[in-house]
Amino acid sequence: MARARRPGSYVCGIDAAMDVIGGKWKVLILWALHEKPCRFGELRRELPGVTEKVLAAHLRELEADGIVHREAYDEVPPRVEYSLTERGETLNEALGPLGDWGKENMLGGVSAAAGQMREDDDVALIAGRP
Amino acid sequence: MARARRPGSYVCGIDAAMDVIGGKWKVLILWALHEKPCRFGELRRELPGVTEKVLAAHLRELEADGIVHREAYDEVPPRVEYSLTERGETLNEALGPLGDWGKENMLGGVSAAAGQMREDDDVALIAGRP
DNA sequence: CAGCATCCTTCACGATACTG
DNA sequence: CAGTATCGTGAAGGATGCTG
Numbered sequence: 001m002a003r004a005r006r007p008g009s010y011v012c013g014i015d016a017a018m019d020v021i022g023g024k025w026k027v028l029i030l031w032a033l034h035e036k037p038c039r040f041g042e043l044r045r046e047l048p049g050v051t052e053k054v055l056a057a058h059l060r061e062l063e064a065d066g067i068v069h070r071e072a073y074d075e076v077p078p079r080v081e082y083s084l085t086e087r088g089e090t091l092n093e094a095l096g097p098l099g100d101w102g103k104e105n106m107l108g109g110v111s112a113a114a115g116q117m118r119e120d121d122d123v124a125l126i127a128g129r130p
Numbered sequence: 131m132a133r134a135r136r137p138g139s140y141v142c143g144i145d146a147a148m149d150v151i152g153g154k155w156k157v158l159i160l161w162a163l164h165e166k167p168c169r170f171g172e173l174r175r176e177l178p179g180v181t182e183k184v185l186a187a188h189l190r191e192l193e194a195d196g197i198v199h200r201e202a203y204d205e206v207p208p209r210v211e212y213s214l215t216e217r218g219e220t221l222n223e224a225l226g227p228l229g230d231w232g233k234e235n236m237l238g239g240v241s242a243a244a245g246q247m248r249e250d251d252d253v254a255l256i257a258g259r260p
Numbered sequence: 261c262a263g264c265a266t267c268c269t270t271c272a273c274g275a276t277a278c279t280g
Numbered sequence: 281c282a283g284t285a286t287c288g289t290g291a292a293g294g295a296t297g298c299t300g
Contacts, residue, residue: 013233014157014225020236022152024273027144040282051274056283066235077281078280087235094231095144101224103143105217106150106195154293170262181294186263207261208300 020065020091023058025050027095030084033068034092037083067091150195150221153188155180157225160214163198164222167213197221 010016021027025047032038032046044055059082062068067088073079084092140146151157155177162168162176174185189212192198197218203209214222 010232010237011158012161013229013231013237014161015232016236017228017232018151018157020232021148027148028141031142031144051276052283053275053285054273057272072282078283080282091231091235094227097224097227098147099143101143101221102140102145102147102150105221106146107140107143181296182263183265183295184293187293202262208263210262 017091017094020062020067021095023054023061025054025058026062029055029058029062030067030088030092030095033082033084033088037081040080040082043082062088147221147224150192150197151225153184153191155184155188156192159185159188159192160197160218160222160225163212163214163218167211170210170212173212192218 010019021030028047029043032043038046040055040059043059044050044052047055059068059070063070066085069083069085069088071081071083073081140149151160158177159173162173168176170185170189173189174180174182177185189198189200193200196215199213199215199218201211201213203211
């Protein structure tokens with residue numbers, strides 16, 4: 001996306017990861033799918049402003065990278081469900097510290113860090129999100 | 131960079147962080163400066179392929195975001211040294227898990243994880259780099 | 261040495277319209 | 281509903297040349 005995709009060799013792991021999440025909506029898609037598997041139109045509603053074309057393209061890329069799973073049900077009307085793969089979940093977790101950093105340093109360094117964070121989910125891992 | 135810079139409000143911390151490191155060479159600059167403070171030309175040699183214009187632009191943005199510090203010495207010939215700020219260091223650390231993920235999942239999931247990793251530096255934190 | 265000034269290319273993203 | 285097809289745009293990035 002933001003750079004040459006799949007040149008075969010990256011300078012480092014960050015480079016490779018940046019390639020995977022380099023799309024404008026990639027991380028938002030990741031976040032939306034982490035909350036719950038979503039259908040196409042559902043996803044579109046979760047990401048205000050994204051166009052069908054771009055959403056479809058991003059989903060195809062994420063699928064190619066093994067981040068999301070696409071399940072098409074042969075029904076009428078057609079139904080397709082997107083969900084995170086195991087690899088997608090680990091990516092989401094790896095994004096956690098970065099999200100924390102962004103929230104602390106770029107947003108209003110809210111002190112939401114300590115105390116009011118629930119732990120019944122893996123909120124601790126993926127904090128710094130909406 | 132890759133998206134609208136400083137719209138004033140991001141969807142989440144990841145969004146904000148992605149904005150900071152969204153440039154094509156940003157993370158490489160971060161990495162180079164983490165190893166040691168660098169002069170402009172030095173930095174250029176560390177990043178094969180980057181042009182002066184782009185490197186200068188990225189450095190200015192990183193400086194504006196409080197990630198790197200620019201120290202200009204009034205000598206002849208002119209000398210400028212770039213280094214990571216405290217915030218830059220924390221960003222670098224926050225990038226660690228992502229680097230690990232990229233190395234494990236996108237590169238040759240090398241088993242370099244265990245054993246042959248030296249710990250005299252903070253290698254453990256910022257693994258997955260060159 | 262450390263840059264800024266220009267011009268140019270390219271690619272991600274967007275808008276709109278149309279199918280199975 | 282879940283997409284494809286086509287056309288258009290803007291901004292990031294690259295190439296080259298010049299300056300304090």
